[in-house]
Amino acid sequence: MKKVLIAGGGGYIGTLLSKELVERNHSVEVVDLFWFGNHLIPQVKSNQKNIIDIHMQSLKEFDTVVFLGGLSNDPMAKYSPAMNFVENAAVPSYLAFIAKEAGVKRFVYASTCSVYGYTNNKLMDEDTSLTFPSFPYGISKLAAEKAIMNMESDSFRPIALRKGTVGGWSPRMRFDLVVNAMTKSALTTGTITVNNPNIWRPLVDIRDVCTAYIRAIESSLDVAGVYNVSYDNYTIGRLADEIRDELRSRDHKVQMVINSIEDSRNYKVSTEKAKTELDFTAKHTPRDSVAAILDNLPDNVDFTNEQYYNIKTFKGLFSDT
Numbered sequence: 001m002k003k004v005l006i007a008g009g010g011g012y013i014g015t016l017l018s019k020e021l022v023e024r025n026h027s028v029e030v031v032d033l034f035w036f037g038n039h040l041i042p043q044v045k046s047n048q049k050n051i052i053d054i055h056m057q058s059l060k061e062f063d064t065v066v067f068l069g070g071l072s073n074d075p076m077a078k079y080s081p082a083m084n085f086v087e088n089a090a091v092p093s094y095l096a097f098i099a100k101e102a103g104v105k106r107f108v109y110a111s112t113c114s115v116y117g118y119t120n121n122k123l124m125d126e127d128t129s130l131t132f133p134s135f136p137y138g139i140s141k142l143a144a145e146k147a148i149m150n151m152e153s154d155s156f157r158p159i160a161l162r163k164g165t166v167g168g169w170s171p172r173m174r175f176d177l178v179v180n181a182m183t184k185s186a187l188t189t190g191t192i193t194v195n196n197p198n199i200w201r202p203l204v205d206i207r208d209v210c211t212a213y214i215r216a217i218e219s220s221l222d223v224a225g226v227y228n229v230s231y232d233n234y235t236i237g238r239l240a241d242e243i244r245d246e247l248r249s250r251d252h253k254v255q256m257v258i259n260s261i262e263d264s265r266n267y268k269v270s271t272e273k274a275k276t277e278l279d280f281t282a283k284h285t286p287r288d289s290v291a292a293i294l295d296n297l298p299d300n301v302d303f304t305n306e307q308y309y310n311i312k313t314f315k316g317l318f319s320d321t
Contacts, residue, residue, distance in 0.1 A: 033048060108213060160227070
């Protein structure tokens with residue numbers, strides 16, 4: 001059993017990850033402001049406060065610290081670049097620093113494949129020289145990743161997971177991620193809109209993401225480094241086709257709307273390093289993600305609820321930012 005602190009663990013991923021860690025007999029505490037409500041199971045200790053207010057002394061009791069906080073997507077970062085750089089670059093770097101000072105041996109950082117920016121269809125691995133993202137979210141996430149990995153030592157073993165775009169069901173649900181958003185659109189309007197069918201994205205189901213974090217938390221301290229986490233690389237056009245097919249297989253009528261809008265992100269990644277060093281292989285397809293959403297949606301779900309959309313909740317909290 002490990003004692004795990006998840007900073008920012010009240011969100012889409014952390015809510016499900018904390019539950020799975022408890023089921024594996026780990027002791028879990030979550031520090032979060034719970035902007036989107038508290039959906040944690042009772043066995044997880046909740047601590048409602050800002051991550052920046054965590055004191056070094058309180059970290060001495062933990063074996064592992066996981067950072068899942070920050071502003072979680074491009075719209076939030078674009079809305080408040082200042083808060084983006086504080087929450088996505090400074091805060092995780094500070095948390096890693098005090099965790100190391102407190103003697104925590106394992107630090108797991110929630111990075112993103114957005115750090116690859118626009119790669120012109122080149123397959124990216126963790127050792128590929130980056131062209132660097134040009135947008136606030138990607139810049140800030142890469143800055144924190146580099147700072148944290150530079151703290152590595154014999155006694156401090158950080159792992160950064162560069163996740164593809166996540167989809168699927170969580171008790172703290174989001175409908176602003178591409179798989180989930182297309183599913184919601186199909187259910188509410190009968191259409192799936194594709195802004196650019198040729199853009200590439202690595203995609204991964206939230207259940208596989210939780211498995212990747214568990215592999216990182218439970219791995220030998222010999223392991224440290226940066227790892228891509230994805231099921232496979234999809235064009236947005238192919239993704240829309242698969243989501244449409246899954247919905248039609250369940251008797252939903254779905255039409256496609258195809259546009260041609262430029263995007264500043266286009267990347268596909270290799271996951272061989274995670275397979276070799278973390279023994280992690282994703283197994284859920286985007287269709288599986290859609291199926292999980294359909295199987296878990298309440299009959300009376302209110303798709304207009306702002307808590308399903310990070311940017312809407314964020315704007316409500318920080319309209320004067």
